[in-house]
Amino acid sequence: CDDKLDISNPNRQTTSDFWQTQSQAMAGCNAIYATLIIDGTYTRMTPALSDGRGDDVTGDSPWPDLVQVSNFTIPTTSGPVQWIWADYYRLIWRANQVLENTVDIEMDEALKNRIIGQAYFLRGLAFFKLANFYKIVPLVLATPKTPDDYYPTTATEEELWNQIYSDFQQAKDLLPDSYANVTGPDAGQIGRATKGAATGMLGKSYLYRKEWQKAADQFKELIDGGLYSLVDDYRDNFTDGNENNSESLFEVQFADPSQVGGTVMNWGGDPAANWKQASAQACTYSMDGRGYSDFLPTQWIYNEYKLEQTTDGKSDPRLLATIASYEPDDNSTKVYGDAWPYASDKIYPRKYTNDGKAGYVNEYDLNSGINYRVLRYADILLMYAEALNELKQTAAAYPYIQQVRDRANLPDLATTKPNMTQDEMRDQIAHERALEFAIEGQRINDIIRWGWFYDADKLAALKAHDADFNLWSAGNEYLPIPQGELDVNKKLSPNPAN
Amino acid sequence: YNGTLAQRKSMKNIYVTVHVQNRPIKDVFHEIEKATGLHFAYNNINLKATDSLSVTADKKDLATLLGEIAGKTDLRFRRINDNIHVTRVEESKEATPPVEEVTQRTVTGQVTSSDDQSPMPGVNIVVKGTTVGTVTDADGAYTIDIPNDDAILVYSFIGYQTLEATVGTQSTLNISLKADITALDEIVVIGYGSQKRSDLTGAVAIVSSNEIRKYATNDIAQLLQGRAAGVAVTSDGQPGAFPSVRIRGIGTFGDAEPLYVIDGVPIGTTPRDFNPNDVESIQVLKDASAGAVYGSRAANGVVIITTKQGKKDQPLRVEYNAYYGIDKVWQHMPVTNRVQYQMLNNESQLNGGGTMAPGNDPTSPLFIDDIDTDWQKVGLETGVRQDHNLNFSGGSKTSTYNLSLDYLNNQGTFVGNGPSFDRYAIRVNSTTEKGIFKIGESLYYTHSHENALTNSAAFLNGNRPPLINDLLMAIPTMPLYDPNREGGYGGTSSNIERAIVINIPGLNSLVKNYTDVDRIFANVYTETKLLNKNGHRINYKLNLSYDKTFARDFFFQPVLDLGFFFQSAIPRLDEATRMYTTGLVENTITYQKNFGRHGIDFLAGQMYQSGSTVVQGGHTESLTSPYYPVLDNGSNKSASGASYRNTLSSFLGRLNYNYDDRYLLTATIRRDGSSRFAPSNRYGNFPSVAVAWKLHNEKIFQLPSFIYELKARVSYGELGNQSIGDYLYAATINPNLSYNYSGQKVTGSTQTALVDPNIKWESKVTSNAGLDISFFNGKIDFTVEYYRNKTKDVLVGVPIPASTGSNGNPVVNAGSLQNTGFEFTVGYHKKTGDFTFDISANAYTLKNKVLSLGGFDEPVYGVGSKTQVGSSIGQHFGYDVEGIFQTQDEITGHAFQNAGTSPGDLKFRDQLTVDTNGDGVPDAADNVINAEDRVYLGRALPNFYYGANFSAGYKNFDLTIFMSGSTGNVINNWTYRLLMHTTDYMNYHEDALNRWTPTNTNTDVPRLVTGDPNNNGGDNNRKDWLQDGTYLRINTLSLGYKLKDNLVKGLTNSRVYITCQNLYTFQKYKGYNPDFTTGVWNPGFDAGSYPKPRTIMVGVQIGF
Structure with a gap:
């Protein structure tokens, strides 16, 4: 009868005979990427819980969490806060599996390096996001072997960032500039992490930690490399029309089901073959009657765009790429092809929605295929300018800022505001970043790293920009460590937001 | 004289003349015999020589004469027909009249058991009201003299219902005795x-x-x-x-x-x-x-x-049983109407710094004042239940058969497609035997159709069900119908009502969602009496069974627009099949032998069981209207499927030993091997032993006579649980992680879930002690038991940190728990007379205790619950409310709660969480309210359960009342909490009208404020958040009338009745069902159970 008790799983391969071949290593690598398109990462909550906290965006949702995250009162038991945590750690486990198991596989060495490089990049990205969301988190650098390994301790901020540098550095060392000319199963595949992506993220990580020279070095390398350039039309960065363009260092690949199939929304749970690869951001952000309208741009950011006119006397073109607003003067009187149905002073997000796409009526079926731009060249330019300014090379910063302004057709800053002091330049860069990156999840991280929450004047300004900041209390600029996680893992430390 | 005449005459009318002096009494009898033709019978007594007497009678009536003789002697006379029986007075226990006269005749017959028509030897038969009696012989036959046609014979046998039969003019009386099912020999x-x-x-x-x-x-x-x-x-x-x-x-x-x-x-x-x-x-x-x-x-x-x-x-017996009834939701949730809803909602929005929804703002052109939908009224309707059962049964000397046909229909109480349930069932059971062989089978086929409540995450964003909550939460300003929306039902919009509430009658009408189940259950067995000699009996039994369930799940959602959140331009069709198969082979052999006072019954067996599950599903979208919802139509099709198999291989042995019907022993062992565990952990042994002592049969002492039975018993043993999914011990690669590179789809593979390869049986050690006692010939019976069950190596997915990256928690052998309790069962049975009744009641206590939780024994948190070592599963857990802040000063003086805390908010207790003197015991508060301040808030599981059944009969009427309930727990009432929300655009419970306002400060309901900055809605012990779970439900009240046999020719055992089920529940709980179903980790959390309707029905039971 013993024979009859030996039943192997007819549905799936067991782990014991996996990680043997090149194609399995490749599949393992793809699996890490798949973690980028679930609820806690880029499908919805990473953009939502980043944007909400900025002064460019406020919550307008019947879902309390999305309002509470915007006004810094989100409870420790919030579902979305937990999903972000869990989903980035899913990515980390999958990356760790590749890092541990690919090394011993006999396969094409160059491909092996590319796979390992991508695993480092994606793990670095996950820790980078966790560090920004939660400030202090555990470093999980190996797959759990025994139940004891399930319970990591919280790393210090320094350990965490050192690991982020290390992961991006490793990725940079191992990754190619592009996959256009590699040989192997990944030949020609666009959307994989590249050396440029790793270099940019490494620089950004240094910048976030005020390692100005190290950051500047990375940005300089990219700028001198000449691989990247700004696209002419700013909105090409936020639609599915011109994805993976010359400005893009790394973007998360979403796709409409008509392209890649799928019938069940890719929220999360154990991945299934019928999952879609769609972004929920469009539906979450889109205006009343077209989507859930969970977030609104603040009046402040709208006004900020109106501060300067283009060289030919028009509105900053980034305004209407970012915000849906009734602007007859700028020929903007429609939403999703229909006449503007709202009060003329009502504003909604437009960035990352399908508003204007031919035939798109609304977002309710959650099929948006718009890629999420994680890092674009405009950011490299503005970060380089910032690093130069912090290194007291304020004058040298002007041309890099101006490259970004030129695309928006704004006048030469060297003419309109020559000879700014370092402080003035800081504020200028903050202004430029706000306009260039509104509703791109950047603002909260900038505000935090610039220390504005703990600068009375700046805090007052933030409160003026967005009433949400009135409810902020010290530490709550971060998301709290999920209560469930603290409950289960006694070795874990709370963070200032708990 | 005329002897015949004398035999007909009463002794008072028989006159005799006798003159004897000091003669032996035998001579006196002889004289009388000569004079009357009657015969004296005195074989049983010794007529002593001293019994001599003198009698002088001249035409004296015989009764008087014998009376005089009795007065002079200790003899008693009893005339039966032409015999005069003579007895001595001391031999008769009861006071017998000196002279008695009865006319008698003989009745013969046979007594059989109604169970199998076998003859019953040893049945006691008594002429009612006399001491005259007999017992049946080995063939169940009897002969008895009766005094007259009015005589009643009483047939009694232990374990059978006593039967009384009026003789009438019959001379043969065949009797069939029914087993007494409440008796001990059941x-x-x-x-x-x-x-x-x-x-x-x-x-x-x-x-x-x-x-x-x-x-x-x-x-x-x-x-x-x-x-x-x-x-x-x-x-x-x-x-x-x-x-x-x-x-x-x-x-x-x-x-x-x-x-x-x-x-x-x-x-x-x-x-x-x-x-x-x-x-x-x-x-x-x-x-x-x-x-x-x-x-x-x-x-x-x-x-x-x-x-x-x-x-x-x-012979063939045909029975038809049917009922028809109506179901009605009898509980009404008091929710607010339009004016109240708008007032409360506006207050909440304005308190939270928001703006009024245009639909609620009287100054807005979009203000709604012409809609006031009562969703319970339009969403609930009267349901129907009916059942029709036809049963054919009978048998010959060597075979039996029973065939039943059944149709059940239950239309639920929601307006729209579901829920409803229809079932058709056929069963055939039969047995046949010849010689040492017996074969039998039971075949069952059923088809059912269930319209479940709609439940699809594909377009019901936010995991909406249970829909009963949605019905209650729907705002009164949403219209039921709206011809402008696709589908014709009303909805809300984000710029008017702003409410994410759903039109349940609309949803339930537009979406089709049903499951069809076909199940075949076949069981065939053969029994062979291998040996039946010298008291040795060996039987072999082969049992084969096959159970196949085929389920088809259908879901179709057309293009619909139910407002704001609930609209879809894409029709979706899902069709899935699930097939479950179980096959079983069992070989058992039994050996029985009685020798002297010892009895042995031994069982040995071998079993093999195999189960499999195959699921397949298809999906298609964008079907065009008019809809033909089959998978062939539409686009963006996908298929899914999986298959599972498990086997169980076992051996079994059991010994029952009985000494002198006083001491009983049962010893059992089963060995199971399961495919669900790795080879090293595959087998488990499950032994048990029990002993019992029948004190009423004890010879060394005698129990008082009112104790009919008294038995004490104890048992100890180990049981197992392997109820987990298949293949869980082996980690697998998920091959379905899809991604794309610039729109080119790729799939990834990796391990996505952690497993524990070392899982093994969950085992439970149980001890049980019981006492069965019955009094007054079984009129009252009483059982008490005490048990202690200890489960160890519990198989469960204990939560692990999400930082592992695992999807789901691995099933591990985690922790152990203990349940102890007392159980009481009592019955009182009155079975004779016109008025009979039967009362049975049971009650039990339950004490649950978690002994360990595996891992580091970290507590497990559920919804508002905490499970920790030392207390019971899922106790309520949250913040302790001290009251409501009335002033800003109070807030300032209290531990910090939240930046937005204002008067009208709950004041939470700042628990002692800081250990200042290092003794390990917290002795100070930290002056801030955070997760550390959550405490135990009450028992989630009832600790006392009870049920009682009272049934009575008076002549042809019968009445049944059945009640049950439990107590000792409080319930986290999610339905109520949803209706007492402060943040959302949803309807309110009327209790919310009593919320704190600057002018209504004497209340325990906090202020309404959108965003709920103080977390008033969180898990806490605010009054009514946790509600008393005590209840007593009148489950059944039934009145029946037994129809007279042969009312229509052939009619027997027929009855009509009217029944009310779920008549009323005495409860303080403000939800629907205090006995809701729930999850393991939060047993006190009622997410919103579907209300149990009150059913009133009429039924018939007709037999031919």
């Missing part, structure tokens, strides 16, 4: 055999089959509710939903459902598909002694269901 079906009730050593609850037939239910499990001590049945009122059954508490964190055994076959799935009308009896095996024969599957208890069989030597 045969109880246990695993792999049966036993006399009085010989039971383990804890077995027997559910009275008479009473359960009076309860109309869709499923077998509900028959158990309130009927047996230690058995808790919780359910909600949704037709087709199978209840949850817990025997002796929650013994595991994992699957706690008992094992169901139907006609000897352990079924792998729930018995949802089985027809309760087929049930003959139900037994519940509660302890290890009773359950150990089912080893690895018995830890949660075993429910043994036996279906009806035909009877031997019975």
Whole structure:
């Protein structure tokens, strides 16, 4: 009868005979990427819980969490806060599996390096996001072997960032500039992490930690490399029309089901073959009657765009790429092809929605295929300018800022505001970043790293920009460590937001 | 004289003349014999020589003469026909008249058992009111003299119902005695055999089959509710939903459902598909002694269901049973109307710094003042339930058959497509025997159609169900109909009402969602009497069974627009099939022998069971209108599927030993091997032993005579649980992680879930002590039991940190828990006279304690609950409310709660969480309210359960009242909490009208403020958040009338009745069902169970 008790799983391969071949290593690598398109990462909550906290965006949702995250009162038991945590750690486990198991596989060495490089990049990205969301988190650098390994301790901020540098550095060392000319199963595949992506993220990580020279070095390398350039039309960065363009260092690949199939929304749970690869951001952000309208741009950011006119006397073109607003003067009187149905002073997000796409009526079926731009060249330019300014090379910063302004057709800053002091330049860069990156999840991280929450004047300004900041209390600029996680893992430390 | 004449005459009319002086009495008798032709019978007594006397009588009547003789002697005379029986007075215990005269004749007949028509030797037969009696011989035959046609014969036999028969003019009287089912010698079906009730050593609850037939239910499990001590049945009122059954508490964190055994076959799935009308009896095996024969599957208890069989030597009997009834939701939730809703909602928005929704803002052109929908009124309707059952049964000398046809229809109480449940069932049971062989089978086929409530995450964003909550939460300003929306039903919009609420009648009408189930359950067995010689009996039994369930799930959602959140431009069709198969082969052999005072009954067996599940599904979208919802149509199609298999291979041995019907011993061992565990952990042994002492049969002392039976018993043993998914010990690669590179789809593979390869059996050690006592010939019976169950190596997915990256928690052998309790069952039976009644009641206590939780024994948190070592599962957990802040000063003076805390908000208690003197005991508060301040808020599980059944009969009328309930717990009422929200655009409970406002400060309901900055809505012990779970439900009130036999020619045992089920529930709980079903980690959390309707029905039971 013993024979009859030996039943192997007819549905799936067991782990014991996996990680043997090149194609399995490749599949393992793809699996890490798949973690980028679930609820806690880029499908919805990473953009939502980043944007909400900025002064460019406020919550307008019947879902309390999305309002509470915007006004810094989100409870420790919030579902979305937990999903972000869990989903980035899913990515980390999958990356760790590749890092541990690919090394011993006999396969094409160059491909092996590319796979390992991508695993480092994606793990670095996950820790980078966790560090920004939660400030202090555990470093999980190996797959759990025994139940004891399930319970990591919280790393210090320094350990965490050192690991982020290390992961991006490793990725940079191992990754190619592009996959256009590699040989192997990944030949020609666009959307994989590249050396440029790793270099940019490494620089950004240094910048976030005020390692100005190290950051500047990375940005300089990219700028001198000449691989990247700004696209002419700013909105090409936020639609599915011109994805993976010359400005893009790394973007998360979403796709409409008509392209890649799928019938069940890719929220999360154990991945299934019928999952879609769609972004929920469009539906979450889109205006009343077209989507859930969970977030609104603040009046402040709208006004900020109106501060300067283009060289030919028009509105900053980034305004209407970012915000849906009734602007007859700028020929903007429609939403999703229909006449503007709202009060003329009502504003909604437009960035990352399908508003204007031919035939798109609304977002309710959650099929948006718009890629999420994680890092674009405009950011490299503005970060380089910032690093130069912090290194007291304020004058040298002007041309890099101006490259970004030129695309928006704004006048030469060297003419309109020559000879700014370092402080003035800081504020200028903050202004430029706000306009260039509104509703791109950047603002909260900038505000935090610039220390504005703990600068009375700046805090007052933030409160003026967005009433949400009135409810902020010290530490709550971060998301709290999920209560469930603290409950289960006694070795874990709370963070200032708990 | 005329002898014939004398024989006809009374002794008063027979005159004799006798003159004797000092003669032996025999001579006197002789003289009288000569004078009358009557005969004196005195063989039994010694007429002494001293018995001489003188008699002088001249035409004296014989009665007077014998009276005078009796006065002079100690003799007594009893004339029967032409005999005069003579006895001595001291031999007769009772005072006999000196002279008695009866006319008698002889009646003959045979007594048989109504069970199998076998002759019954030893049956006592007495002429009622006399001492005249006899017993039946080996063939059940008897002969008895009766005094006259009015004589009543009383037939009695232990274990059978006593029967009285009027002789009338008959000279032959054949009697069939019915087994007395409440008597001690009732045969109880246990695993792999049966036993006399009085010989039971383990804890077995027997559910009275008479009473359960009076309860109309869709499923077998509900028959158990309130009927047996230690058995808790919780359910909600949704037709087709199978209840949850817990025997002796929650013994595991994992699957706690008992094992169901139907006609000897352990079924792998729930018995949802089985027809309760087929049930003959139900037994519940509660302890290890009773359950150990089912080893690895018995830890949660075993429910043994036996279906009806035909009877031997019975001509075809046809029975038709039917009822028709209406269901109505009798509980009404007091929710606010339009004006109240708008007022409360505006207040909440303005308090939170928001703006009024235009639809609620009287100054807005969009203000709604012409809609005031009462959603309970438009969403709930009167349901219907009916059942028609035709039963044909009978048998010959060597065979029996029983065939039943059944149709059940239950239309639920929601407006729209569901829920409803229809079932068609056919059962054929038969047996045949010849010589040493017996074969039998039971075949069952059923088809059911269930319209469940709509439940699709594909477009119901935010995981909406249970929909009963949605019905209550719907705002009164949403219209029921709106011709401008696709589908024609009303909805909300984000710029008018801003409400994410759903039109439930609309949803339930537009979306089709049903499950069809076909199930075939076939069981065939053969029995061979291998040996029956010199008292040795060896029987061999082969049992084969095959159980196949085929389910088809259909879901179709057309293009619809139910407003704001609930609209879809893409029609979706999902069609799935699920196939469950269980095959079983069992070989058992029994050996029985009685020698002297010893009795042995030995069982050995070998079993092999194999189960498989295959699921397949198809999906298609964008079908065009008019819709033809089949998978061929539409686009973006996808298919899914998986298959699972498991096997169980077992050996079994059981010994029953009986010494002198005084001392009983049962020893059992089962060895199971399961494919669900790695080879090293595959086998488990499950032993048990039990002893019982029948004190009433004890010879060294004599119990008082009013004690009819007294039995003490104890048992100890180990049971197992392997109720987990298949293949869980081996980590697998998920090959379905899809991504794309610039729109080119790729798939990834990796391990996405952690597993524990070392999982093994969950085992449960149980100890049981019981006392069965009955008084006054069984009129009153009483059973008390105490048990202690300790489960260890509990199989469950204990939460692990999300930082592992695992999808789901690995199933591990985590922790252990203990359940202890007392169980009481009492019955009082009055069975004679015009007025009969039967009262039975049961009650039990339950104490649950978690002994360890595996890992680092970290507590496990559920919804508002915490499970920790040392206390019971899922106790309520949250913040302790001290009151409501009335002033800003109070807030400033209190521990910090939140930046937005204002007067009208809850004041939470700042617990002692800081240890200032280092003694390990917190002695100071930290002056801030955070997660550390959460504390135990109450018991989630009831600790006392009770049920009582009263049934009475008066002549042709019968009445039944059945009640059950429980107490000792509080319930986290999610439905109520949703309606007492402060943030959302949803309807309110009327209690919210009493919220704190600057002018209404004397209240315990906090202010309404959108965003809820103070977390007033969180888990806490604010009054009404946790509600008393005590209840007593009148489950059944039934009045029946037995129709006269032969009212129509051939009519027998027929009855009409009217029944009200779920008549009323005495409860303080503000939700629907205090006996809701729920999850393991938060047993006190009622997410919103479907209301149990009140049913009023009429029924008939007709037999020919």
